Amino acid sequence: MTRLARKFYLREDVTEVSRELLGKVLCSQLDGKITKAIITETEAYAGIGDRASHAYGGRRTARTDPMYRRGGTAYVYLCYGMHHLFNVVVGDVDMPLAILVRAAKPLEGTDIMRRRRGQPGAARIGLAGPGVLSQALGITTDLTGASLLEDRVWIEDHRIAVDSQEVSVGPRIGVDYAGKDAHLPYRFSIAIDSVSIR
């Protein structure tokens, strides 16, 4: 298992990278606690031409600034006043491409995740939904702008096989405001049970 290198993130084909993130392992080390989860669902946000993107039309503010940095940066923001959504920034400097991680399967530190979620008893199999995922991994807006090549949050390749046949493609969730771009096939997922360690 190896940590994804800068090269992985510098590509500008954001849908291709979104597909490749499936089966990769999102890791965090916060408060001295390590948690890891296998990514099972992603959504691509294709930069200044994408009405659904926060960077649409080249908009750049204090919040969206991390998206304009080099690929391999984290972009985390608060949504609906209570959910921290985690994104992976892709492409080179001034290419505001990002990938929202929507769901994952706990791999390591599942007890810590349960405790963070405040559900001591109920062991949920999956982390379905970007807010829940961030909460389980302890990701907050403190991490926006953090490098994925450092030791707070990063992504590893555990050589989990994902056949292109088992990837489902569909429209993104919760972006009805984006008009025609709301229907773009930018959401990628794999069945949570299909992931297996090779």
Add this chain to the structure above:
DNA sequence: CGAATGATATACT
């Protein structure tokens, strides 16, 4: 189905 909940962007004075 609908409330919760607060940072952020935008449009004002």
Add this chain to the structure above:
DNA sequence: GTATATCATTCGA
């Protein structure tokens, strides 16, 4: 500086 609408969601009824 102040006001207000909005949101890449979640959970429980």
